[in-house]
Amino acid sequence: MSSEDTARAEQERRYGEFVAVRRHGDGGHVAELLLDRPKAMNAVSTAMAASIAAACDALAADASVRAVVVASSHPRAFCVGADLKERNGFTDLDLMRQRPVARAAYTGVLELPMPTIAAVHGYALGGGFELALSCDLIVADPTAVVGLPEVSVGVIPGGGGTQLLPRRVGAARAAELVFTARRVEAPEARELGLVHALAADGADRDEALALAARIAAHSPIGLRAAKRALRLGHGLDLRTGLDVEDGAWRSVAFSADRAEGVAAFNEKRAPRWPGE
Secondary structure, eight states, X not given: OOHHHHHXXXXXXXXXXXXXXXXXXXXXXXXXXXXXXXXXXXXXXXHHHHHHHHHHHHHHTOTTOOXXXXXXXXXXXXXXXXXXXXXXXXXXXXXXXXXXXXXXXXXXXXXXXXXXXXXXOSEEETHHHHXXXXXXXXXXXXXXXXXXXXXXXXOOOTTTHHHHHHHHHOHHHHHHHHHHOOOEEHHHHHHHTSSSEEOSTTOHHHHHHHHHHHHHTSOHHHHHHHHHHHHHHTTSOHHHHHHHHHHHHHHHHTSHHHHHHHXXXXXTSOOOOOOO
């Protein structure tokens, strides 16, 4: 193994056969959660769902991680959703047993405490788009095609889509997209707010990682508290939302990160975040 291969291996950890976590940048503060089932265009099988959940549990517990990018190793797809070939062989009991495993994968991404960015190219459909929607930000390239087609196969979006999509684009627009099961190409997806940024062709991962690096330059305590306030306060009345914000502010106001941030500003230097 070359020194380059050794270094890469030290920066990567596998979770089962289909998921990897890679660390980037000085200190490894950016983590990349890589969907790596290329032969199935990252269709989420039971095993893959369990691996996503396990990777998210590890990331959530790692205080050194300041931002996460969810990306794909497949050149033509982010993730095509649930593994329908696997499900075709399920009994009703099998499907019910799989449900908590599948749900844990989507919830794992959604509940990551640090900022998350999906890097989307090609197909992001059904559960694949729900994984992206579970992230705070979505960067897509011009090949991206997104949608929630579940009603066309007799089910509903079950990975958070009925709840996350209205929060991005509003109730009526979300209803139209879910009820028609239509696929949306990248330019319209950007216009509708389904993705927040369009990268150059093939540059979704690079742009997402660069954005994650800019985010990771800031206080890890501040980032987690800001995300918590944004998530918990959304949809509440203004007074209650401001109380949520106040609680998040109090959780960081007397932290070592806050003291370091003020000192670094006054000393005109880059902060050295203690992360506490």
